[in-house]
Amino acid sequence: MRIDVISIFPEYLQPLGLSLLGKARQDGLLSLEVHDLRDFTTDRHRTVDDTPYGGGAGMVMKPEPWAQALESVLPVEGTREGKPVLIVPSPAGARFTQAMAYELAEEPQLVFACGRYEGIDERVIDWAQERFDVRPVSLGDYVLNGGEVAVMAMVEAIGRLVPGVVGNAESLVEESHSDGLLEYPVYTKPSSWRDHEVPEVLLSGNHGKIAQWRRHQQYARTAARRPDLLADFDAAKLPRADREAF
Numbered sequence: 001m002r003i004d005v006i007s008i009f010p011e012y013l014q015p016l017g018l019s020l021l022g023k024a025r026q027d028g029l030l031s032l033e034v035h036d037l038r039d040f041t042t043d044r045h046r047t048v049d050d051t052p053y054g055g056g057a058g059m060v061m062k063p064e065p066w067a068q069a070l071e072s073v074l075p076v077e078g079t080r081e082g083k084p085v086l087i088v089p090s091p092a093g094a095r096f097t098q099a100m101a102y103e104l105a106e107e108p109q110l111v112f113a114c115g116r117y118e119g120i121d122e123r124v125i126d127w128a129q130e131r132f133d134v135r136p137v138s139l140g141d142y143v144l145n146g147g148e149v150a151v152m153a154m155v156e157a158i159g160r161l162v163p164g165v166v167g168n169a170e171s172l173v174e175e176s177h178s179d180g181l182l183e184y185p186v187y188t189k190p191s192s193w194r195d196h197e198v199p200e201v202l203l204s205g206n207h208g209k210i211a212q213w214r215r216h217q218q219y220a221r222t223a224a225r226r227p228d229l230l231a232d233f234d235a236a237k238l239p240r241a242d243r244e245a246f
């Protein structure tokens with residue numbers, strides 16, 4: 001997978017080069033190119049923003065530098081099927097979910113456009129539709145100062161799902177949201193710690209009981225912390241052995 005990120009703060013994305021994703025890049029599973037939007041300006045001051053039409057506070061990102069930056073990351077004509085996905089972090093975007101992360105992890109190229117100020121001139125989104133599969137995306141119902149932090153989170157969530165990036169693919173199966181529920185609690189040695197004990201069932205060696213206990217914990221946690229997820233949860237879709245906990 002090729003990942004392109006366009007930002008006026010390219011140094012913000014440096015941490016993506018560390019640990020998991022850094023090794024994936026060394027192994028050739030992921031390529032990450034960060035592009036400075038100011039490299040696509042033509043004036044001496046490398047201007048990327050201007051006042052908003054219609055008035056109002058703040059500044060808006062000019063369209064032309066974005067169009068030139070986005071054109072620079074387009075694949076060569078005919079070298080791939082369909083349009084590259086262009087993800088535009090925005091408080092006005094669709095909610096980013098684990099399901100979306102799985103879907104995007106299948107893409108050969110992802111382009112991320114990090115807005116700042118009051119946002120990007122909307123005509124860039126309209127213009128980009130002919131060349132990209134444009135996806136405005138929000139991390140949640142809160143507002144950041146720009147798209148960079150959201151891109152960091154999304155690149156990690158998506159990158160770790162690319163086959164081969166996470167050494168033990170099994171660990172992806174039982175994590176929160178992988179089956180519509182929150183993950184169960186985990187414990188390690190010592191079995192007794194400051195008068196807090198590991199649940200007996202986990203010491204029993206009875207794998208059927210352990211699996212059932214874990215499923216029940218998932219369901220109880222989800223009901224307590226994220227009841228909204230239960231609306232979409234269907235126990236009938238679980239493997240038969242799992243359904244006994246519900």
Ligand SMILES: OB(O)c1ccc2cc[nH]c2c1
Binds near residue numbers: 090116118138144150
């Ligand atoms: O909260 B966000 O995801 C977000 C994304 C982009 C911009 C641009 C200016 N403020 C932003 C906030």
